Amino acid sequence: MLTSARDPAPAVRDDPRLMRTPPPAVIVIFGATGDLTQRKLMPGLYSLAAQQLLPPETAVIGVARSDLPDEEFRARMRAGVEAHGAIPVDDGVWEGFARRLRYLSAPFDQPEGFARLREMIAEKDARHGTRGNRLFYLATAPEFFPVIAENLGRAGLADEGDGTERFARLVVEKPFGEDLASARELNARLNVVFRERQVYRIDHYLGKETVQNLLVLRFGNAIFEPIWNRRYIDHVEITVSEDLGVGTRGGYYDQSGALRDIVQNHMLQVLSIVAMEPPARFESRDVRDEKVKVLRAIPCFDAASAARDAVRGQYGPGWIGGERVPGYRQEPGVDPASNTDTFVAMRLMVENWRWSGTPFYLRTGKRLPRRATEVSIHFKAAPHLPFATTAVESVAPNLLTLRIQPDEGASLRFLAKVPGPQIDLRPVSMDFAYGNAFLRTSPEAYERLLLDALLGDSTLFARWDEVERAWEIMDGLIHHWSATPGPFPNYDAGSWGPEAADALMARDGKVWRRL
Numbered sequence: 001m002l003t004s005a006r007d008p009a010p011a012v013r014d015d016p017r018l019m020r021t022p023p024p025a026v027i028v029i030f031g032a033t034g035d036l037t038q039r040k041l042m043p044g045l046y047s048l049a050a051q052q053l054l055p056p057e058t059a060v061i062g063v064a065r066s067d068l069p070d071e072e073f074r075a076r077m078r079a080g081v082e083a084h085g086a087i088p089v090d091d092g093v094w095e096g097f098a099r100r101l102r103y104l105s106a107p108f109d110q111p112e113g114f115a116r117l118r119e120m121i122a123e124k125d126a127r128h129g130t131r132g133n134r135l136f137y138l139a140t141a142p143e144f145f146p147v148i149a150e151n152l153g154r155a156g157l158a159d160e161g162d163g164t165e166r167f168a169r170l171v172v173e174k175p176f177g178e179d180l181a182s183a184r185e186l187n188a189r190l191n192v193v194f195r196e197r198q199v200y201r202i203d204h205y206l207g208k209e210t211v212q213n214l215l216v217l218r219f220g221n222a223i224f225e226p227i228w229n230r231r232y233i234d235h236v237e238i239t240v241s242e243d244l245g246v247g248t249r250g251g252y253y254d255q256s257g258a259l260r261d262i263v264q265n266h267m268l269q270v271l272s273i274v275a276m277e278p279p280a281r282f283e284s285r286d287v288r289d290e291k292v293k294v295l296r297a298i299p300c301f302d303a304a305s306a307a308r309d310a311v312r313g314q315y316g317p318g319w320i321g322g323e324r325v326p327g328y329r330q331e332p333g334v335d336p337a338s339n340t341d342t343f344v345a346m347r348l349m350v351e352n353w354r355w356s357g358t359p360f361y362l363r364t365g366k367r368l369p370r371r372a373t374e375v376s377i378h379f380k381a382a383p384h385l386p387f388a389t390t391a392v393e394s395v396a397p398n399l400l401t402l403r404i405q406p407d408e409g410a411s412l413r414f415l416a417k418v419p420g421p422q423i424d425l426r427p428v429s430m431d432f433a434y435g436n437a438f439l440r441t442s443p444e445a446y447e448r449l450l451l452d453a454l455l456g457d458s459t460l461f462a463r464w465d466e467v468e469r470a471w472e473i474m475d476g477l478i479h480h481w482s483a484t485p486g487p488f489p490n491y492d493a494g495s496w497g498p499e500a501a502d503a504l505m506a507r508d509g510k511v512w513r514r515l
C-alpha cells in the first residue's frame with residue numbers, strides 16, 4: 001500500500017483569504033429551469049458561495065421560457081442544491097446567496113427580453129457593485145447558442161472594451177457542433193459578437209480532479225517523464241464505460257451517438273493531456289498550445305482508416321445487475337431503425353518523435369458491465385528476465401492505471417517475489433486512492449470550471465483550434481458511418497461491446513484491460 005502524505009496544514013490552506021477569489025460579477029444562466037442548471041450549475045455556485053469563493057456582491061440571473069416569479073425560481077434552485085449539491089444547505093448562506101438570485105422569463109430568439117436583461121444587469125451593477133463584469137452561461141440546447149450570442153451583441157452586452165477594466169465572457173456548453181462544418185459555422189457566428197478570448201468552451205472532463213492530476217503526475221514528478229515515450233510505453237488505453245443506457249435522453253442521443261458525445265471531445269482531451277509535451281508554464285496558452293500539437297499529430301480518418309482502425313456498436317437487449325434491460329432501439333425517443341453508435345473503439349497513432357509506433361486505443365460505450373473511466377499506460381516488457389522459466393509464467397509488464405472515475409486514484413503494477421524458497425514472480429499493485437490520501441473531497445468539475453471562468457483562467461477550457469482539430473480528425477469517420485448502415489445491434493447490453501472491438505486489439509496482439 002502506498003503511504004501518502006496527508007494534507008500538511010488544512011487549516012491554513014483552507015483559509016479563503018489565501019485562495020483565489022474572482023472579482024464581483026453578474027452571472028447570467030440561459031436555460032435556468034433546465035436539468036444542467038438544477039443538477040450542476042446551482043449546486044456548483046452555491047458550493048463556491050459557501051466556501052466564500054464568490055464575492056458577496058455576485059448576482060445570478062436565470063433566464064428561460066417558463067413564467068416564474070423570483071420566489072418560485074429560488075425555491076426550485078434550493079431544491080436542486082439540496083438534491084444534488086455536495087454539501088448540506090446552510091440557511092444563512094442560502095439566504096445571502098438567494099437574495100441576489102433573480103429570474104427573467106424571455107424567449108431566446110426575441111431581442112426584447114435582452115433589453116430587459118440589460119436593464120436588470122445595469123441595476124445589479126448599480127446596487128451590488130458588480131462593476132460591469134458579466135458571465136453568460138449557455139446551458140441550453142445548442143441550436144440556441146448563436147441566437148443568444150447575437151441577441152447579447154445587439155443589446156450591447158457582449159462588449160468588454162479591451163478587457164482590462166471589466167469582462168464579458170461566454171461559457172458554451174457541449175456539443176460544440178455536430179461535425180467539422182457545423183462547428184466552424186457555430187464558431188464563426190459566435191465570433192461575430194465575442195472574441196476568442198471571451199469564449200469558454202466547457203469540456204467538463206477537464207474540470208475533474210483526476211484529469212488535472214494527470215498533469216501533476218506527469219510534470220510534478222521526476223520519475224515518469226523520462227519513460228513517458230515510445231521506448232518504454234507499449235500502448236495506451238483509454239476507456240469511458242457506462243453501465244446506463246440512454247434513459248430519458250434518447251431523443252437527444254439518437255442525433256449524436258458515442259463518437260460525437262464522448263470520443264471527439266472528452267476522450268481526445270484526455271488523450272492530448274496524456275501525450276502532450278511538458279509546457280513551459282502551467283498557463284492557459286502554454287498548456288493549450290501543447291495539447292493542440294498532439295491533436296495535429298493524429299492523422300484524420302479517411303475511408304480506409306475508418307474501416308481498419310474504428311469499430312462501432314449498438315446495444316441490443318441484455319442483462320445488467322441481474323435486471324433485464326431493453327436494447328437501444330427499444331428505448332424511448334429512439335428511432336426503432338436507428339443507425340446511431342452507442343459504442344466506439346478505435347486505434348489512433350500520434351505521429352511525432354515521442355509516440356511514433358505506440359498505439360492509443362480508445363473505447364467507450366453505453367450498457368457495458370460497469371461504469372469506469374480509466375487511462376492505462378502499458379509499459380513494455382522487461383527486455384530480459386534472468387530468472388528460471390518456471391518463475392516467469394505469470395510475468396506481466398508494468399501497468400500504470402489512472403482512475404478518473406469512480407474510485408479516483410492511480411495504481412502501478414509491478415512484479416514481486418512470492419515468499420518462499422523459490423523465485424516465483426507475481427504482479428502486485430501499489431495503490432493511491434484520493435479518498436484515503438486526502439482529508440477533503442474533490443470539488444465537482446462544474447464548481448471548478450465556474451470559478452475559473454469568473455477568474456478569467458481558460459486553461460481548462462477548450463480553445464477553438466483544439467475543438468476544430470478534434471472535429472477534423474473525426475469528420476471522415478462521422479460521415480463514413482452516417483452514410484453506411486451499421487451491423488446493429490451487435491452487442492448485448494451488459495457485455496463489453498462487439499467482437500470486432502476485441503479483434504481490433506487482437507490484430508496487434510493485445511487485449512482490452514478487464515475492468
Ligand SMILES: NC(=O)c1ccc[n+]([C@@H]2O[C@H](COP(=O)([O-])OP(=O)(O)OC[C@H]3O[C@@H](n4cnc5c(N)ncnc54)[C@H](OP(=O)(O)O)[C@@H]3O)[C@@H](O)[C@H]2O)c1
Binds near residue numbers: 033034035107109
Ligand atoms: N443535463 C446535463 O447533465 C448536461 C450535461 C452535459 C452537457 N449538457 C448540455 O447543457 C445544455 C442544457 O442541457 P439541459 O439538460 O439542462 O437541457 P434542458 O433540461 O432541456 O433545459 C433547457 C432549458 O432551455 C430553456 N429553453 C428552451 N427553449 C427556450 C426558448 N426558446 N427560450 C427560452 N428558454 C428556452 C428551457 O426553459 P423552459 O423549461 O422554461 O422551457 C430550459 O431552461 C445542452 O447543451 C446539453 O447538451 C447537459
